[in-house]
Amino acid sequence: MIAHEFRRPLDTISKSAELVNRSSANNMLDNEKLGEIMNGIITSCHRLGHLTTQIMNLAHIENDNVRVIAEQYDAAVFMAQMHKLVALYEAPKNVKFSFVVKLKDPEMICDFKKLEVILLNLISNAVKYSRDKNRRVVVKTYEEDEHIVFSVKDNGVGIALHEQKKIFETFYRVESFETRTTEGSGLGLAIVKSYVDILGGRLTLESEVGKGSEFIVKIPRTQKHHYTSDKLVELSPNYHLYKSTVDEAFADI
Numbered sequence: 001m002i003a004h005e006f007r008r009p010l011d012t013i014s015k016s017a018e019l020v021n022r023s024s025a026n027n028m029l030d031n032e033k034l035g036e037i038m039n040g041i042i043t044s045c046h047r048l049g050h051l052t053t054q055i056m057n058l059a060h061i062e063n064d065n066v067r068v069i070a071e072q073y074d075a076a077v078f079m080a081q082m083h084k085l086v087a088l089y090e091a092p093k094n095v096k097f098s099f100v101v102k103l104k105d106p107e108m109i110c111d112f113k114k115l116e117v118i119l120l121n122l123i124s125n126a127v128k129y130s131r132d133k134n135r136r137v138v139v140k141t142y143e144e145d146e147h148i149v150f151s152v153k154d155n156g157v158g159i160a161l162h163e164q165k166k167i168f169e170t171f172y173r174v175e176s177f178e179t180r181t182t183e184g185s186g187l188g189l190a191i192v193k194s195y196v197d198i199l200g201g202r203l204t205l206e207s208e209v210g211k212g213s214e215f216i217v218k219i220p221r222t223q224k225h226h227y228t229s230d231k232l233v234e235l236s237p238n239y240h241l242y243k244s245t246v247d248e249a250f251a252d253i
C-alpha cells in the first residue's frame with residue numbers, strides 16, 4: 001500500500017522529465033506549459049519528501065526511539081510563524097485561515113518541532129477534507145491551567161462517530177469520496193496521536209458529518225516534569241519553521 005504512495009509521484013516526475021527532454025529537442029514547449037510541468041514535478045518532490053518524513057517519524061515511534069528536545073520559546077511567536085507561512089496557501093488552496101492567539105503568558109518549554117508536526121498535520125487535513133468552496137480553518141491557541149491548548153477547526157466533511165477512533169490508527173483512511181479523491185497515506189493522525197502522548201498532552205476530537213471537525217490538543221506548558229534525562233534534551237531557543245516544511249505538509253491537497 002505504501003509503495004503505491006511512492007509510485008504515483010515518482011511516475012509524475014519521470015514522465016514529466018521525459019516529456020521535457022523530448023520536447024526541448026524540437027522546441028515544442030512554450031514557457032507556460034513548461035511552468036506547469038515544473039510545478040507538477042515540484043509538488044511530487046514535496047509529496048515524496050513528506051511521505052519519507054512521515055515514515056521516518058513513525059519508525060522512531062515504533063522503535064521507541066523518540067527524543068524530546070525541550071526548548072524555551074514563545075508560543076505566540078511560534079503560532080505567528082506558522083500563520084505567516086500557511087497563509088501563503090490561502091489563494092492556491094481556496095481557504096481562509098483565522099489564527100486566534102490568547103495567551104497571557106506565552107512562554108513554553110516544549111519540543112516545538114513535534115508541536116509543528118502535530119499542527120501542520122491537523123491544519124493540512126482541515127483544508128484537505130473540506131470541500132472546495134468557502135473553506136474556513138480556525139486555529140486557536142489559549143491557556144487552560146498549566147496547559148496550552150491548540151485547536152484546529154474546519155467546516156469540512158466531518159467524521160462519523162464510528163470512524164472517530166479508527167482514524168488515529170496507522171494507515172487508516174475513511175472510505176469516502178473525499179479520501180478516494182485526495183492523496184494521503186493514513187499516517188498523519190497516527191503520528192499526531194503518538195506525539196501528543198509523548199509530549200504528555202491530550203487530544204480530543206469533536207466532529208459531525210457534513211458540518212466539520214475540531215481537533216483539540218492540550219499540551220503541558222513545560223515538558224520538564226515528564227521525562228527522564230535520557231529522553232529529554234534541553235536546547236537554547238533556536239526554533240524556526242521552514243517554508244519547505246509547510247510546502248511538504250500541503251503537497252497532498
Ligand code: ADP
Pocket residue numbers: 121125126129154156157158159167168172173174175179183184185186187188189190213
Ligand atoms: P491522510 O490524510 O494521509 O489520509 P491521516 O492519518 O492524516 O491520513 O487521516 C486519516 C483519515 O482521517 C483521513 O484519511 C480522513 O479520512 C480522516 N480525516 C483526518 N482529518 C480530517 C478532517 N479534518 N476532516 C475529515 N476527515 C478527516
